[in-house]
Amino acid sequence: MQKASAQIRPLGTQYYENQYISNPAFAGMDQGMNINISYRNQWRSIPGSPVTMAVSGDYRVVDKVGVGFNVYNDKAGLIGRTRVMGTYAYHLPLNIDNRELHFGISLGMMKERLDEQSIIATPDDIAAARYNQRKSYVDGDFGIAYTTDRLTLQAALPNLKKFFKKDEMNAVMGSTYLAAVSYKIGTTLDVVSIEPKISFRGAKDIDNIWDIGTNLKLENNLVSFLGMYHSDKSSTFGVGINYENFFIQGFYTSQLAGERQRTGGDFEINLKINLLKDQRR
Template sequence: MRSLTYSNYKFSVVAAFVLGLVTSSVTSVRAQLNPLASQYFQNQYLFNPAMAGLNKGLNINLAYSKQAFGVDGAANVQSASADYQMDKVGLGVNLYNQYSGVFRTTRAMVTYAYHLPLGGDNQKLNFGLSAGISNNHLNIGDVYGDQSDQTLANYNNKGTSVDGDFGVAYTSNKLTVQGALPNLRSLFKDNGSTVDREVFFTAVSYQFFDPANVSLEPKVAYRQVKGYTNILDAGANVAFSNNQFCLQGIYHSSKSATFGAGFNMAAYSVLAFYTANTSALNGYNNGDFEISLKINLSKK
């Protein structure tokens, strides 16, 4: 009887771990289906290392996202990046951290970019390469049950792995065409993550009208997520009075939509976003919320 009780307890611990793993995967998949909204217009360096150092001065970006709001243990994401322009060279640092229940994903990258001038209208051909480390970790201290269970320890034994991103872009005062290969390690070897990562990204945008008054920048992006249906994003950024106030809207083919609004001053900008649920999750939570801050230390 005692042996049976212990076996049942052991099974409960393993079952709880597997359930937590599945729950983490669902909320982590949401992070891939609905990435940080600030990376579409405010901080494109998050999507593409070729965009590091594209703008003059030292640019610092901070973002926080709470996903599946109202669901206990749902993912929350913190991002911090800094990039600096040195003539034709861009240097950057990109930090990403995601908590999802008892699971944590951390990524730290350094970036080198080169911006080759092509002619008038500020035309450039941009290349960027990021290299760094990524780690998927289980917080055993937050697990309810037998924390000495080997199943839990085995998950953390995978340790930290080397990773990287590569990107290219053509940019001008009006047109931007770009493509990126994020998470390069996953192209050659499974890194043991519970998350099916993005493996390809491309986007095209064009700015209309006079930025001094009203400007409209529509954008179409295509994202390939390993193990999931490819995603098409289509939206626009509308800015008023030299971009002092902006409105953003993006529809995702995953059947969700992102809406944002914010203001831009000479040296900083603040935006807030709301992403509606994917159709499969309607009625279960209140969507995703994000706030982002950008600071340019070259402006006064």
């Protein structure tokens, strides 16, 4: 059975453009209704390489309440996972220089399945059959954030199920926590604005990972450039183009230290659509 570690390497869009997928407190934080569609292919030169697809949306329905949804599908080797989540977020103004506290919780269902037809082993493998007999289970995420016009502090606990019940048959390594801080320098009206960021990601069964980098945007956010270095000695680079209500962004992530050569790296593309912006605050 192949070992799947796609869950540890997050989608590149979660660092800046779609932070909601890693922290439910960001649901409805930005102006308008945001729809994001992401596709990623890791180590594409290797058969059975991980493929991830995600669709999410978030919107602030009233002054202090945001909602969102997140559908995530990941297939790595023989293991496939589908996760469907709904989110409620509360945004509390502190009435001082646009400072706010944000709280969010996501609840939904997770389904994991083994591709029995692709197993090269004894027919009617009992362990594989037992794995697929498991029912979908309830899962959730919790997140908080503090924001000003420039500063963002955040923390999140993903995959809450593991805190309540350990699953010995779960073959996919999982994240245990996320903490991050970023600071904006410049505004959308400046010729160039940047937002340095550092984050820490707890991980099950492997060393924790830190990420450091920045997002650079040209005037009116027409073009953006992202660069992140990860403590596992890989790097992520991204470029995005904004046109009216559409933002398309592509990412490339280099190989992890110790991975075999010519695996092809990771390629990701994300489309962000912003709707109802003129009706927002």
